Amino acid sequence: MRSIRTHEPGGAYGKVAAVISGGSCVVEIIKSGGWLMLPIILCSIVAIAIIIERFWTLSAARISPRYTLGQVWTWIKNNELNAARLRELRLASPLGQILAAGLVNSKYGRAAMTVSIEQAASQVIHDMERYLNTLGIIAAITPLLGLLGTVLGMIDVFTEIMIQGTGNANALAGGISQALITTAAGLCVAIPTYMFHRLFMRRVDTLVLNLEQESIKLVDALHSDRRVEVKEIGNP
Incomplete structure (x- = not known):
């Protein structure tokens, strides 16, 4: 996670505020979430590929x-x-x-x-x-990856508080918001993935x-x- 230094206009608070106001692109959201956004994105790509493939494969007309x-x-x-x-x-x-x-x-x-x-x-x-176990694993681990990103981000936030104090509430709020991005991303991947996993198991x-x-x-x-x-x- 990036530092929340208050003297930098492009710091965490500025990035999060830009994301919230809609002035930032998806790339900026990913950058704000830190390196743990990469495995979450990879999991989402794998999950989408499995969902499309299983929808095609598990059609009743094709199986029976x-x-x-x-x-x-x-x-x-x-x-x-x-x-x-x-x-x-x-x-x-x-x-x-x-x-x-x-x-x-x-x-x-x-x-x-x-x-x-x-x-x-x-x-x-x-x-x-085939691949349904992988889909279930993705649904289980993506929230944990997001939570890990949040924990690491909060560690950075409290480290900055120890160094600079709590005088700048805006910077503190921005750092916390930045830390929560990975949790939100992990849940956004996990919830639909879990739903499709249960759907495919029922179809099987x-x-x-x-x-x-x-x-x-x-x-x-x-x-x-x-x-x-x-x-x-x-x-x-």
């Missing part, structure tokens, strides 16, 4: 297309399920990857098919949860439930005494 199970059942009924179809299914979507794993081992019975589906599903779930839970339901439909259709109609298979 509505038509997939109905198409598989049509191939089975028409005796068109072969290696080429399985490869096409596996590459089409995460749901297709799970169903293809089960179909490969369906001839060995319900238990073998279920185990294959569970193994493929574990990999799919791992992929869906919903998608996993849907994948499980679709897989159970296929297992029941191939290894169950209950007659399953094509319309029932095709329902999401």
